[in-house]
Amino acid sequence: MTSTASPPIVLVSGDEELLVTRAVAQAIEAARAADPGADVREYEAGALSPGEVAEMVSPSLFGGRRLLVVRNGQDAKKDLAAALLAYAKNPDPDVTLVVTHPGAAKGKAFADGLRAAGATVVPAAKLKGQRERVSFVRDEIRRNGGKCTDDAAEALLAAVGNDLRELAAACSQLIADTDGRIGADTVARYYRGRAEVSGFTVADAAMVGDVPGALEALRWALHVGVDPVPIADALADGVRTVARVASAGRGNAYQLASSLGMPAWKIERAQRQSRGWSPEGLVDAMRAAAECNAEVKGGSDDRGYALERAIFAVAAARQGAGAGQRGSGAR
Amino acid sequence: MSPVFADLVGQDEAVDVLRHAAAAAAHIIDGSPGQGMTHAWIFTGPPGSGRSVAARAFAAALQCATGVGCGDCHGCHTTLTGTHADVRFVVPEGLSIGVGEMRALVLRAASAPSGGRWQVLVIEDADRLTEAAGNALLKAIEEPPPRTVFLLCTPSTHPDDISVTIRSRCRVIPLRQPPASAIASVLASRDGVSPDVAQWVASAAQGHVGRARRLARDPEARKRREAVLAVPRRLTGVGACFDAASALIEAAEAEAEAAVAETDATERAALETALGAGGTGRGAASAVRGAAGQLKDLERRQKSRATRAQRDSLDRALVDLAGFYRDVLTLKMRAPVAVVHADTEQLASAAAEKWTPESTLRRLEAVLACRDAIEANVKPRIAVEAMMLSLWRG
Numbered sequence: 123m124t125s126t127a128s129p130p131i132v133l134v135s136g137d138e139e140l141l142v143t144r145a146v147a148q149a150i151e152a153a154r155a156a157d158p159g160a161d162v163r164e165y166e167a168g169a170l171s172p173g174e175v176a177e178m179v180s181p182s183l184f185g186g187r188r189l190l191v192v193r194n195g196q197d198a199k200k201d202l203a204a205a206l207l208a209y210a211k212n213p214d215p216d217v218t219l220v221v222t223h224p225g226a227a228k229g230k231a232f233a234d235g236l237r238a239a240g241a242t243v244v245p246a247a248k249l250k251g252q253r254e255r256v257s258f259v260r261d262e263i264r265r266n267g268g269k270c271t272d273d274a275a276e277a278l279l280a281a282v283g284n285d286l287r288e289l290a291a292a293c294s295q296l297i298a299d300t301d302g303r304i305g306a307d308t309v310a311r312y313y314r315g316r317a318e319v320s321g322f323t324v325a326d327a328a329m330v331g332d333v334p335g336a337l338e339a340l341r342w343a344l345h346v347g348v349d350p351v352p353i354a355d356a357l358a359d360g361v362r363t364v365a366r367v368a369s370a371g372r373g374n375a376y377q378l379a380s381s382l383g384m385p386a387w388k389i390e391r392a393q394r395q396s397r398g399w400s401p402e403g404l405v406d407a408m409r410a411a412a413e414c415n416a417e418v419k420g421g422s423d424d425r426g427y428a429l430e431r432a433i434f435a436v437a438a439a440r441q442g443a444g445a446g447q448r449g450s451g452a453r
Numbered sequence: 454m455s456p457v458f459a460d461l462v463g464q465d466e467a468v469d470v471l472r473h474a475a476a477a478a479a480h481i482i483d484g485s486p487g488q489g490m491t492h493a494w495i496f497t498g499p500p501g502s503g504r505s506v507a508a509r510a511f512a513a514a515l516q517c518a519t520g521v522g523c524g525d526c527h528g529c530h531t532t533l534t535g536t537h538a539d540v541r542f543v544v545p546e547g548l549s550i551g552v553g554e555m556r557a558l559v560l561r562a563a564s565a566p567s568g569g570r571w572q573v574l575v576i577e578d579a580d581r582l583t584e585a586a587g588n589a590l591l592k593a594i595e596e597p598p599p600r601t602v603f604l605l606c607t608p609s610t611h612p613d614d615i616s617v618t619i620r621s622r623c624r625v626i627p628l629r630q631p632p633a634s635a636i637a638s639v640l641a642s643r644d645g646v647s648p649d650v651a652q653w654v655a656s657a658a659q660g661h662v663g664r665a666r667r668l669a670r671d672p673e674a675r676k677r678r679e680a681v682l683a684v685p686r687r688l689t690g691v692g693a694c695f696d697a698a699s700a701l702i703e704a705a706e707a708e709a710e711a712a713v714a715e716t717d718a719t720e721r722a723a724l725e726t727a728l729g730a731g732g733t734g735r736g737a738a739s740a741v742r743g744a745a746g747q748l749k750d751l752e753r754r755q756k757s758r759a760t761r762a763q764r765d766s767l768d769r770a771l772v773d774l775a776g777f778y779r780d781v782l783t784l785k786m787r788a789p790v791a792v793v794h795a796d797t798e799q800l801a802s803a804a805a806e807k808w809t810p811e812s813t814l815r816r817l818e819a820v821l822a823c824r825d826a827i828e829a830n831v832k833p834r835i836a837v838e839a840m841m842l843s844l845w846r847g
Contacts, residue, residue, distance in 0.1 A: 358835045362695065365842075369692030401691045405842040412839035415831045 129242040130213035133195075133233060136246030137224035140286040145244040146191055149220045157187040165190070167221075168197035172205035179209050179217050188217045195221040195236075196229030203232040210239035222246075249286065255279055258286065262293040268302035274309050281313035319343040321356025324429075328436045329360045329395045336433045340426070350418040350425040357432055358411035360395075365404045367392035403439040410435035456524030457510040457517070457533065461503050462639050462662050463631035470626060471511045472521065479520025482570055491624050492597040495579070495605045495615065498628030501661025504606035505544075505577045507628060509533065512540050512604060515571045528570065539566040540573040545581045547757035552585035559593040562601050572601040579605040580614040587616045594622045630660035633791070640669055653795045659776055664769070677704060681770045682777055682797050685804065685844065694841035701770060702834050709762035717755045724751055767833055771824050778817040781805045785813060812847035819843035 134145040153160040163178065170192060178190050192198070198206070206221070213219065223233045225247060237243060249255050259275040282292045296304055296312065319342040327336035343353060367389050370378055375389040382389060399407075414432035422428040458468045473489045480487030494511070496504040513532040514522030516539065523529055531537040543550065543558060558574060566572040576582070582590065594603055603623070607614040610625055636655035639662070640646040646654070646669045657678070658665035667674045684697050725731070728747065729740035776793035777800075783790055784798075785805040792798050805813075823840035827833055 355832065355835075358832070358838075362835075362838060365691050366695050369690055369695075402846065404691055405846045408835075408839045408842050412826060412831060412835050415835050416826050416829045419830045421829060 130215060130218060131210050131236060131239065131241040132218065132220045132244060133236045133241040134220065134222040134244045134246050135225045135233060136248065137226070138246050138248045138286060140290060141246035142222050145246055146193075146220055146222065149218060150189055150191075153187055153189040153218055160187040160189055162189045163191070165192050166197070167192050167194045167202065168199075170198075170202055172201050175202065175205045175209065179214055179219070181214065181216075185216070189220065190217065191220045191222075193222050195223035195232055196226065198229060198232055203229070203235070207232070207235045207239065210236055210241065249284075252276075252279070255284060255289075259289060259293060262290055263297060263304060266294055266297045268293075268297045268300075268304055270304040271306065273306045274304050277306050277309040278313065280316050280318075281309065283318050316342040316346070319346060320348060321353035322360075324353055324433070325356040325360030326391075326395070328357060328433045329364055329440075331398065331437050331440050333433060333437045336437075337430060340429055340433065344426050344429075350429055353429055354411070354415045354418045354432070357429075357436065358408070358415060361404065361407045361411050361436065363388060363392045364396045364399060365401075365408065368396040368399060368404070369401075399440055403442060406439035406442070407436045410439065457513045457522035457529055459524075460506050460510060461628075463635035464503065464507065464628050467507060467626050467628055471507065471514065475511065475514035475517070475522060476520060478515050478571065479517075482520075492601060493594045493603040493605070493623040495607060495610060495620065495623040495625045496628060497607055497609050497625060499630045499660060500608065501658065501663055501665075502628040502630055503662060504608075504628060505575075506662075507626065508575045508577070508604040508606055509542075512537075512573045512575055512602075515573060515602060516540065516568065528568065532573075537568070537573075539568050539571065540575065543574070543576045545578050546761070547754060548761050549581045549583050550576070550578075550586050551583060552589055555582070555586035555589040559589055562593060562603070563598050565598070566600050570600075572598070573604065574601070575604045575606075577606045580607045582615075584616075587619060591616070591619050591622075594619060631662060633660070636660070636662055636665050640665060644669065646670075656791060657773075657776070657794055657796075659772065659793055677708065677770070678773055680704060681773045682794060682800075684774060684841075685777060686800060688841060688845040691842065691845070694845050695838060698834065698838040698841045701767070701837055705763050705767040705770065705833070708766040709759055712762045712766075713755065713759050717759075720755065721748070721751060724748065764827055764833070767827060767837070768824060771820055771827075775817060775820040775824075777801060778813055778820060781808065782810060782813045782817065785810050808847060816844050816847055 132145070132149055134142050136142065150162055153162065161182075165174070175190075178188065182188070192206070206219070210219070221233075221236060221241075223229060225233070249258055256272060256275045256279065259278055260270050260272070263270040263275075278289070278292060278296075282288050292313070296308065299312065300308055316339075319339050321343065323339045324336050324343060327333075327339055340353065344350070363384065366382055367378070367384075370382055372393075375386040375393065378384075378389050379386045384392075410432050414428055414435075417428035417432075418425045458471065461468055470489075474491070477487030477490035481490060494508075496507050498504050509532070510522065513524070513529045514520075516528035516532045516537055517523055518526040518528050524533070528537065532540050535542055541558060541561065543554075562572055562574045564572065576590075590603070593601075597603070605615065605619070605623065610620050612620075633652070633655040636658065637648070637651040640651040640655060641648045644666060650669055651665075654665045654668040658668060668678065681701070684701070687697050688694055724747065725744070728744040729737060730744070732740065773794070777797060780792040780794055780798065780801040781804045782788075783792065784802045785808070792801065794801070808816075819840050823836050826836040826839075
């Protein structure tokens, strides 16, 4: 009966709902695989009393595997946490205890105690950054028996958005629809459009003079329901950031960060964007941004058109002053 | 001159008309036919010329027992302090006067005067009437009750300020920008300001009586003005423009915050007490429940007031700045008029040597465009930044 396949204590640490659900489901599956008649019980930590724990983990008259899932471990009261930790020091090999914890400060002592008692930690933190999401998509497709290139994963992320559940569903749908080899063209056949476009996407493209890119991003942003006002604000913010960073001179982004009051990554990006801008051009661009701000707030009949014009004006301001001097830097 | 009209600085023609009308109004009450009184008046004039002062003084003269605005009788006194039962002042604190408020006021204005003279409704900043509120008021002005008088104050009779339908049913009293010498003499004689200080604050205030008084009395206001006038010298590059813009915005925010913080806290405390907060005993807790909505409503109104205070403060700064560029232009063209800011005359004449008249004019336009932009709800920071960059480039 005793199986070494599943660890006696599992701590699922993180707040990405999909990964938490998966980790719990996996533990249950493992228990069922070891013993089809395994007794699985799920509890909310906030509503569980220490007495119930004692009953759950004490040896059963009939034997058999048991699985105890305690959700929201951060809500465990002091006596419950003490009871579970005491049990964790001397676990029953026939019982698997799964505790989920969002990984934040609340109930941290409990999570750390479980870790110290030798719990197997399953990370389920929210994915940060594009790279992690790309690798999630690739892993997801690999898990389902397919193959996927990096650019296909990027394309899928752009089209579906950053919600992991939707991404997982999209991956399994793609596998079901195709032979399993997924390239960028496969994604393009089934998914079109951009799910997450903000004003900053528009502003970033406009500031480097990429008019087609900025217009495309603008159309998508308006299409998915971004209000024109934040887009106009982002445009002004883009000009302001570049102007302030450019006038601060060259320097280490981390040293400039405190004097400019901006995060270093923003400064680095603005330093890249500031190539090709002259002070004169920035004056024109800022004026265009201010006019655009008035227009999206009722000054113009068509707010989308006002934004489009502002993008053209920003690009023209960059070009008008930078013409013939490209490569030699600003001024 | 009748004492209630003494606060109107340099407006002799307007005062004559109003005194005549007040006398006529007194005749009407006596039962004899009076000429020169009507039921609706609009006071127009630049900011600081005393539109609301004129309206208030006229209201006092209407309620005056002697009919001339003596300033001493019960009617005059209570009107000037804002406690007369038949005089209602509408002073918008927020950005606009809504239709709900206006309907209630119109209803009230339709009642007969309890004091037996006139029912008076004074709307300061009638340019802040929303369209619907203006229409509600129009109904009352079109068919006025016999003893009701409407006094409206707006910057001008331009359709942007007051609808033409209201304008056409009112008598207009245009007030002019009081000359600096008149302001200076009032400050010196009535507020006890020394004559030389009175002279320069009067010219720096550009015809705004209240602003001149504030500059003469409040050292904080003088400091803020000096900071604003230092801006043109500080614009040495693109980065400096953004620093100057954010300093200006922050100063405006701080001034607005200081102006409203205390009232906000008192109002909130009063409302909470009225709703039963802090009470003890049975039912006290349930009384406060459901009060969140009302508190939120109060916060919304307070926010509108804070926004307005911030815009007003920014507008004062921009007017000062515009005055500086006007000085540069007058010095450049050797125009035979006095400079606005006597204390920065040297700076202005140095600038006049350096800049062409065209670029000075462009700068002046940039300041005025910024005022318009803020009026049009552009984010103040963005508008001011664009202006500063234009000022730097010229």
